[in-house]
Amino acid sequence: MRVLSAHAVAATLAAGLALGPMPAMAGKAFVSNERGNTITVVDTEKWEVITEFFGGNRPRGITMSPDGTKVYVCASDDNLVRVFDAETYEELPSLPSGPDPELFILEPSGTRLYIANEDDNLVTVTDTETRRVLAEVPVGVEPEGMGMSPDAKWVVNTSETTNMAHFISTEDYKIKHNVLVDQRPRYAQYTADGTRLYVSSEIGGTVSVMDIAPDGTPTMIKKLTFEVPGVLPEWLQPVGIKVTADGSRVFVALGPANRVAVVDGQSLEVIDYIIVGQRVWQLDFTPDEKFLLTTNGNSNDITVIDVAGEKAIKSIQVGEQPWGVVTQRNGGS
Amino acid sequence: MQLRFPPLCAAIVLVFSATFAQAIDVRTAVLRVDYQTQLPISRFDYIPEDVGFAGARLADEDNSTTGSFLGHTYKTETRAATPEDAEAALRELLDQGIRLVVVLADRDDLLRLTDQAAQSDALVFNAAAPDTDLRSDDCRANLLHTALSYGQMADAVAQFALWKKWPRWLLVAGSNAGDRALADAYHHAARKFGAKIVEERVFEDTGGARRTDSGHVLVQRQLPVFMQDTKAHDVVMAADATDYFAAYLPYHLWTPRPVMGSAGLRPAQMHGGHEAYGATQLQSRFEKLAGRYIRDADYNTWMALRAVGEAVTRAGTASAEGVRAYLLSEDFELASFKGQGVSFRPWNGQMRQQVLLYDDRVTVSVSPQDGFLHQNSPQDTLGLDEPESNCTAFD
Numbered sequence: 001m002r003v004l005s006a007h008a009v010a011a012t013l014a015a016g017l018a019l020g021p022m023p024a025m026a027g028k029a030f031v032s033n034e035r036g037n038t039i040t041v042v043d044t045e046k047w048e049v050i051t052e053f054f055g056g057n058r059p060r061g062i063t064m065s066p067d068g069t070k071v072y073v074c075a076s077d078d079n080l081v082r083v084f085d086a087e088t089y090e091e092l093p094s095l096p097s098g099p100d101p102e103l104f105i106l107e108p109s110g111t112r113l114y115i116a117n118e119d120d121n122l123v124t125v126t127d128t129e130t131r132r133v134l135a136e137v138p139v140g141v142e143p144e145g146m147g148m149s150p151d152a153k154w155v156v157n158t159s160e161t162t163n164m165a166h167f168i169s170t171e172d173y174k175i176k177h178n179v180l181v182d183q184r185p186r187y188a189q190y191t192a193d194g195t196r197l198y199v200s201s202e203i204g205g206t207v208s209v210m211d212i213a214p215d216g217t218p219t220m221i222k223k224l225t226f227e228v229p230g231v232l233p234e235w236l237q238p239v240g241i242k243v244t245a246d247g248s249r250v251f252v253a254l255g256p257a258n259r260v261a262v263v264d265g266q267s268l269e270v271i272d273y274i275i276v277g278q279r280v281w282q283l284d285f286t287p288d289e290k291f292l293l294t295t296n297g298n299s300n301d302i303t304v305i306d307v308a309g310e311k312a313i314k315s316i317q318v319g320e321q322p323w324g325v326v327t328q329r330n331g332g333s
Numbered sequence: 334m335q336l337r338f339p340p341l342c343a344a345i346v347l348v349f350s351a352t353f354a355q356a357i358d359v360r361t362a363v364l365r366v367d368y369q370t371q372l373p374i375s376r377f378d379y380i381p382e383d384v385g386f387a388g389a390r391l392a393d394e395d396n397s398t399t400g401s402f403l404g405h406t407y408k409t410e411t412r413a414a415t416p417e418d419a420e421a422a423l424r425e426l427l428d429q430g431i432r433l434v435v436v437l438a439d440r441d442d443l444l445r446l447t448d449q450a451a452q453s454d455a456l457v458f459n460a461a462a463p464d465t466d467l468r469s470d471d472c473r474a475n476l477l478h479t480a481l482s483y484g485q486m487a488d489a490v491a492q493f494a495l496w497k498k499w500p501r502w503l504l505v506a507g508s509n510a511g512d513r514a515l516a517d518a519y520h521h522a523a524r525k526f527g528a529k530i531v532e533e534r535v536f537e538d539t540g541g542a543r544r545t546d547s548g549h550v551l552v553q554r555q556l557p558v559f560m561q562d563t564k565a566h567d568v569v570m571a572a573d574a575t576d577y578f579a580a581y582l583p584y585h586l587w588t589p590r591p592v593m594g595s596a597g598l599r600p601a602q603m604h605g606g607h608e609a610y611g612a613t614q615l616q617s618r619f620e621k622l623a624g625r626y627i628r629d630a631d632y633n634t635w636m637a638l639r640a641v642g643e644a645v646t647r648a649g650t651a652s653a654e655g656v657r658a659y660l661l662s663e664d665f666e667l668a669s670f671k672g673q674g675v676s677f678r679p680w681n682g683q684m685r686q687q688v689l690l691y692d693d694r695v696t697v698s699v700s701p702q703d704g705f706l707h708q709n710s711p712q713d714t715l716g717l718d719e720p721e722s723n724c725t726a727f728d
Contacts, residue, residue, distance in 0.1 A: 121398055
């Protein structure tokens with residue numbers, strides 16, 4: 001059995017190599033450069049820049065289709081979601097997003113895209129196949145962070161001026177729970193088992209930790225705080241969050257503190273701070289979870305963190321003011 | 334003045350659990366006193382009719398959106414009055430039961446209105462008056478300031494000048510009382526941060542029309558003469574709170590030097606060009622609603638009412654007493670679109686905040702500058718620090 005399946009994989013890979021213009025097996029990361037209006041493509045094995053292409057005006061949030069073939073980009077100043085082929089980098093037909101899209105989240109099936117419209121106090125739900133808007137959900141002032149429960153039943157939006165996490169049911173697009181968090185919430189991240197949610201507050205300097213009941217009801221259990229000797233507390237501004245699949249480690253990007261905090265997912269204690277580039281905002285793991293990539297907006301680079309070793313191993317220059325990062329799953333084949 | 338607000342720590346804890354159950358209708362007001370003043374030097378600076386009020390409308394919208402999730406409603410009454418009518422206007426607002434009032438007025442009128450409000454246990458937010466003594470000897474227990482003081486403005490500019498290593502200043506001050514008060518703030522800033530005012534000149538306000546045809550011809554001949562034969566200096570600091578001469582200084586100096594303060598590089602609380610720290614969203618919300626760029630008075634009013642909204646949201650209170658206690662507590666923090674949260678100084682009611690340094694087009698820098706340290710908050714390097722303030726109303 002084992003031998004047979006290995007052969008099957010090899011055959012698939014060979015077919016992919018023969019058909020595609022680029023080797024499909026090389027892992028890639030796509031970085032949105034907010035000021036440069038470009039997307040930088042990084043080879044996640046050689047840690048080299050493959051290319052950089054036009055990504056729309058003010059590209060911020062970035063994600064990929066579950067099959068790894070398409071890159072979706074919130075082109076904030078174009079008021080739409082731009083779509084690119086992950087192999088050829090050619091632009092595909094755009095998606096309607098509502099005004100000023102900043103961040104979004106794609107459901108695991110790849111169909112419905114939930115987009116935060118920062119200027120309009122709305123979350124827009126767009127069908128990626130029909131390219132139609134399915135719903136607009138009124139939320140708090142300046143919606144930004146978008147998280148989704150692993151069962152895709154809940155979308156969590158954070159509103160930066162209202163300072164709430166809004167729990168939206170994906171069945172009827174209605175808000176079922178609102179939880180107050182600290183000032184300027186930027187990002188929401190569920191654990192892979194869906195029992196916990198982390199919400200970062202940039203100006204509040206905290207990460208709110210909520211336990212999630214089986215019916216989706218949140219209960220606030222703790223607020224994580226951060227402290228780094230020699231760094232002014234005002235500069236400890238949590239933004240991006242990623243949690244390992246087993247929930248044991250939580251990585252929190254701390255903005256102008258130029259560090260990523262490592263939090264023990266069990267004890268909820270901060271155990272380390274990893275120095276990265278300047279003004280670190282968003283994060284993504286490589287699909288094997290060996291590496292964590294950080295976007296450093298003020299040093300125009302990304303840092304590669306060795307997840308097991310919990311240390312930074314490399315930085316790579318990308319475009320101007322990198323904002324978001326997504327790694328390619330499923331090799332795009 | 335008697336302190337009418339008892340210390341309130343317990344109240345905050347008590348109301349927290351009730352926050353979500355309780356419907357609250359929040360009533361606030363903005364009272365603006367309009368003065369007969371000279372026209373500004375530049376027609377770009379004409380004061381819009383809805384100045385301050387537009388900030389209140391945006392705050393009502395923002396607070397109401399948040400309130401819609403919690404069962405809270407917000408409504409702000411706005412009144413413009415002459416100095417003579419101001420007391421009657423405030424009386425009418427207080428008679429409606431409003432106890433949270435933002436006032437945009439000069440120092441003396443502000444104090445008069447604040448004391449009147451105190452008779453009804455109302456809390457006043459100063460969104461306009463920069464006079465430093467309002468944060469010191471003449472402070473009031475029921476007066477919080479979202480407006481910057483002259484001290485905060487001067488210190489913000491001073492830190493930037495010193496960061497640039499431009500420590501020798503030529504101070505050019507106006508002759509009106511406000512100009513003198515601002516000049517004093519620059520003297521204080523120079524002592525505080527180690528700059529040297531090598532010379533001070535006073536530009537007399539001789540009155541007359543601000544607007545004359547071809548006025549620039551005279552300016553071009555007269556100002557360089559006024560500015561010649563000075564001691565060596567790195568920068569010209571202009572203290573012109575009444576806006577009658579500083580705008581002419583750049584390009585009309587004798588010695589070519591940067592101008593800072595009331596012209597050139599100016600301190601601002603918010604300006605229409607500021608985009609960093611998420612401010613683009615504030616700008617576009619404001620412009621959609623007001624059809625113009627935001628001004629300091631709008632921002633200060635918005636901040637005051639947003640602070641009220643935070644107290645209502647987080648502490649479940651809309652009483653003057655409850656709002657004041659929450660805003661002066663360590664729990665209060667508000668995002669400001671200037672990179673850091675803001676809070677109120679518990680010793681004099683001044684909002685501590687970042688100060689934008691603005692060249693009339695872009696944000697050049699934001700103070701406090703790197704390297705100016707403080708044991709509590711870098712924002713407390715700007716304006717009167719606790720040991721410097723003679724305010725006792727908050728003890």
